[in-house]
Amino acid sequence: MTNNRRRRLRVALSTVLGTVVVLTAGCGTEPAPPAPEVTTTAAPVVDPGTDVGSFSVALPGSLAGDFSELQRNFRGRAGLAIMPVGGDKMVTLGNWTTGPAWSTIKIPLAIAALRADAAYSTSAAAAITASDNSAADTLWGSLGRGAEAAAAVESVLREGGDTNTTVPAVRTRSDASVFGQAQWALADQVRFASQLPCLPRSERVVGLMQQIVVSHRWGLGAFTSAEFKGGWGPDTSGNYLVRQFGLIDSPSGRVAVAFAAQPDSGAFADGMTMLDKMSTLLSGHLSELAGGHCP
Template identity: 75%
Template sequence: MTNNRRRGRIALAALLGTIALLAAGCGGDPAPEQPQPTGTTVAADPGGGAGTFSIALPGSLAADFATLEQGFRGNAGLAIMPVGGTEMVTFGTWTSGPAWSTIKVPLAIAALRNSSAYNATASSAITASDNGAADTLWQSLGGGAAAASAVEGVLREGGDTVTAVPTVRTRSDASIYGQAEWTLADQVRFAAQLPCLPQSERVVGLMQQIVPSHRWGLGAFGSAEFKGGWGPDPSGNYLVRQFGLIDSPSGRIAIAFAAQPDSGAFSDGMAMLDKMATLISGHLSELAGGHCA
């Protein structure tokens, strides 16, 4: 057997091992038979300087996402992780940007831990994405460095070890906290631990009461607990993103996705999220869910 063929077999074995790992759910409750893997793209070097190759199983979420992405006029990204899990799968070219209103979730948790007097304010900030209410929550934590530290503390509890929340306003037309740079990977990692965090129940419950006008994307799932965020860059081009939790046959799944359309229009970004949500709904049986330990 040549070295190249041997390396090819090793690469295939590594791929199968990776897929098996991603298909395994985490959590304390017994799960039904594990769903089939999503077929996420895996790169390997067959040796001999031949470069890399990638595999996406036909009919899998990975292959279908690649097809969907080809039809997008703009950049999109998707990250998926079982609740309570440690492994994620990611798709697409978009990976990071301002959190916008999605950061209101850890902000509301921090504020309600500090004082239950802000229940109604937190409700407005989460269900209607009210910016004034979110500003009140921020100030209730002391504003500036004190508030940023409190929000970062919640993120750290959720497994996000790197996201930094600004302490001062960086744009006159945007909130301080909304300009935190939040990657999809860190966001889905936080979402996978969100329902497991102490004193998070109130905010997670509010995420299931999003107002009808904001129920696009993950809002198509009746069981979804989610939060959206959107806003323009300095040139006026919109980024639209959401993250949250949905049900699968084997447990709960954390989802984070985003779209940045070439047109810069909010409506086009919203439509891209709708299409990604529809794609996910057709592959739920493949996705490993999980539970809090």
């Protein structure tokens, strides 16, 4: 393995634990946390119809086993999905499976917008690297009226193998974007991520996913080779969901990862910390992760 390859596989410990993160527009302000409650941990969940090999058994010291141990210490729900780039094998772990996409949906949105008109590259850069909601609204508007824009984003999702996710055509919450409220399951998201770098005319957007601003480089941002996007926001009670998806390196190739956390406290910082811990866990199991490449 070359020194360059080793450097790409090194994982820097995230420095944002316990720090205050300044959120961009659309992320909302953090509510006062309610009293936390301890939740139980679900057994690993296997994606129906896929071959997950050794991941299907939570052996001590394995990724599945260590994830189960980690989740027992979480105060809240968490989920993790992994799939090799260009592959068809998936594993999902945890007891959180689906919820609003929030800003993670800006990836297929940006691809759709740039395919239609490359002049929106500045808006795409702001929407992805800084999660700028105004820039994302500009991309959405460039695709036409609500139904037209929703169809354009859904078309990109379908190209990426996500046959389930639908994008709303009208606003469902006055305090949130139309597109950000799409319900995006981790299994569908990681399947899309596994095909993302292989999609035609996706290079510009994937490149932007490696230029995320410093204040958003928690979770997968601890991997120096990561191309990723985060999304976060409160439900109608003010409790935050925090999620990310993206691509990291393993010794056998690129790996698609999608994970999410919904802390019992409802606090954004607690969700961010849970993602940091899951990323640290992944970094210790890189040799187990089946990687791949585009055909």
